[in-house]
Amino acid sequence: METYENYGKAEFGDERLSKRLARILEQLAGDPEASISAACKDPYQAKAAYRFVGNDEVTTEAITKITHNVTLENINESKPPVLLIVQDTSEFNYSSLKETEGLGSISGRSTARGIEVHSAVAISGTGEVYGLLDQKLWVRPTEKLRQSTSSVCRNLPIEEKESYKWLEAVEAIGSPFPKVTTAVHVCDRESDIYELFCKAESEGAQYLCRRRSNRIIEEEDGLRKLDDFVGAMPVAGEIEVYVPRDSHTKRIARKAEVEIKFGKCRITKPQKLRSNDTVPESVEVYVVSAVELHPPEGQEKLFWQLITNVPTVTFEEAITKIQWYTQRWKIEVFHRTLKSGCKVEELQCETADKLMKLIAIYSIIALQIMLLSYVARTRPDESCELCLTESEWKILYRVAKKTKTLPKNPPTIHEAVVMIAKLGGFLARKSDGFPGVTVIWRGLTSFYTILDASEFLF
16 A cells, blocks of 8 residues: 655655654554544554644645655656646634634634635546645634625735635646646636736646636627627537536536537736736637536536636537546545545644644545545556555455455456445445445555454454
């Protein structure tokens, strides 16, 4: 299983702290749902873990930096033709921790306390997860909450708004990728920000975001609204896309038949930025529209309008942008894995700073689970020794199959992951499909416990 050795290169100013990070990752990954004390299985190791996150030399920035470096190594090794940098924000609720210092307001209520996390996950065009390229963790002061609900926020420069996080990620990540790789930032509606489009142009970055604002566009014969422009675009064709389940909107997973339109236009500088000479008067973009034709009864129809600076002049290129956007749900799976699988919202610390360090650490583990799931889906016939040692898969086989007889050849990675998932409660019925990230996580927790006891069992 993952040894996390590369994370022992973190720059904390003390080699012992770097090695301790790798050790903590191995311990927490062994039982990600357990408390830190239980996962470490030794009071002295647990105390060392708490001392680690309490050390001022250990910062979330340093953890994020080593995570970025390891992810970049994975990308440079794979050299994917397309790299999707999927950005999104999630709130972590710690309202029950009344004595914890430094927590901020969340959920638009001053009584709710927690931490904001904005992550940028690197994914190939086909869905392989490479890791985190950037992560920002912060707390929102109560005065910021009041400000965000007032008209004052609208007139603030972008650098003083929380939405600046989208631009910061573009700048922080840069373009350190192989020459054969096209990197594209993929974001949801919150990123529909004129300054982001301008920032991407100045940084030489590419983006794909879901449209939120009905912007003004300029044409040879005058100005008109973006809605009118999209409405006048001819239908280019129809395709079928997979729509994942969304528990927040009660959307069911399904295959949706969608109608595709696409076109190029030039959006103009918003009125609120008229006095800002640092951004151009207009920006050229491509717009891709996808509308579901026959939504299931009781379900809101799929309606995506995407804005990108990646050239989109053919139907095939428009389809590609839709396929890229469907990968955005990987980051929601990442946040769900952190909360449900890793149970980071159940962590307890004296300060918000310590909680942030732990969230950054658990983020590394969550992405490793997602990678294991991806490999099992896309390379199912390869040997499980791609991820498991010989002794590990033999123990797994004996426990899962309840037998002492071993096969001549190791199981495939697909077979091994299903066996692991069964330890987490997966029933493996024909109608169940492939196990999800959460049940794989639970199975790994049980498997690590078995591995710890294996010297007494086998």
